[in-house]
Amino acid sequence: MERQVWFNNESDIVYFGDNACVASIHEVSVIQKGKEIRSIAFNNSRQTVMCCDLDNDGGFGLGRDGGSTLFQAIHGFDDDLCSLQEFPGFTGLKNIYVMVKSDYYPVMAGDVTQWVGMRPAVHDGLTAGQIKFRKDAYTGLEKQIADIDILGALPGTGEIKKWVGDMKPKFHFMSFCPHPFGVDNRSYDALPIEANQVNKLTRNRFAFLNGLRKKFGCEITVAQRGNGHIQREIGFFGLEKDIVKAKAAIIEKLVSFEIMHTPMIKC
Numbered sequence: 001m002e003r004q005v006w007f008n009n010e011s012d013i014v015y016f017g018d019n020a021c022v023a024s025i026h027e028v029s030v031i032q033k034g035k036e037i038r039s040i041a042f043n044n045s046r047q048t049v050m051c052c053d054l055d056n057d058g059g060f061g062l063g064r065d066g067g068s069t070l071f072q073a074i075h076g077f078d079d080d081l082c083s084l085q086e087f088p089g090f091t092g093l094k095n096i097y098v099m100v101k102s103d104y105y106p107v108m109a110g111d112v113t114q115w116v117g118m119r120p121a122v123h124d125g126l127t128a129g130q131i132k133f134r135k136d137a138y139t140g141l142e143k144q145i146a147d148i149d150i151l152g153a154l155p156g157t158g159e160i161k162k163w164v165g166d167m168k169p170k171f172h173f174m175s176f177c178p179h180p181f182g183v184d185n186r187s188y189d190a191l192p193i194e195a196n197q198v199n200k201l202t203r204n205r206f207a208f209l210n211g212l213r214k215k216f217g218c219e220i221t222v223a224q225r226g227n228g229h230i231q232r233e234i235g236f237f238g239l240e241k242d243i244v245k246a247k248a249a250i251i252e253k254l255v256s257f258e259i260m261h262t263p264m265i266k267c
């Protein structure tokens with residue numbers, strides 16, 4: 001059979017990109033059955049779970065009765081819980097990276113080269129759907145991860161209990177960023193702000209942000225507003241200590257704006 005997945009397990013992360021869903025992730029777990037994949041990544045996007053739930057709805061003999069959540073497909077089910085199709089899950093999984101999209105540095109699957117790195121995500125998502133996917137109190141990824149700790153295993157997968165104690169993979173919420181190289185110790189960072197606040201920073205032809213660029217010596221860019229985005233990112237490139245100061249100045253500016261424009265209550 002032709003090999004369908006190529007990676008170096010010592011260093012690579014298998015990244016499921018924009019069109020990936022629970023079914024494609026399950027598919028790779030079947031192809032890769034019994035062989036290790038140490039690190040996988042997928043997008044912090046509802047698309048990942050909205051496309052299909054692998055429930056045998058149509059009675060076509062696919063999936064399993066009761067379907068599968070994203071984490072269940074990654075973990076796998078006991079054979080006696082799957083009569084139609086096996087759900088082996090991944091073997092030897094150490095790291096699960098949830099990629100929180102950044103407009104500041106968009107990366108598509110297939111575009112990941114040696115110049116692409118990762119940094120811890122600085123926000124929960126740019127659209128309401130992305131934020132919900134991560135933060136929803138009942139179904140969000142953070143809640144599901146917390147439940148594994150509370151229950152000591154991934155619920156609903158039967159007796160195989162692969163994610164117990166040291167066997168549980170580590171979860172990381174990350175964003176792509178340019179890979180730092182050489183001796184350059186400048187780094188990339190971003191600050192999310194409400195989309196409708198951006199004009200407070202950019203009025204008078206970016207006078208305020210240009211002032212910060214000059215004062216702190218770091219590059220500052222404003223991401224375009226994306227479709228359905230309720231948050232927009234301000235991007236930074238510079239020394240970390242300068243970025244920290246520039247971020248603080250932006251937050252201070254927005255707060256002072258808020259105070260200045262809050263209507264006084266007349267008694």
Ligand SMILES: [Zn+2]
Nearest residue numbers: 021023051052
């Ligand atoms: Zn699907």
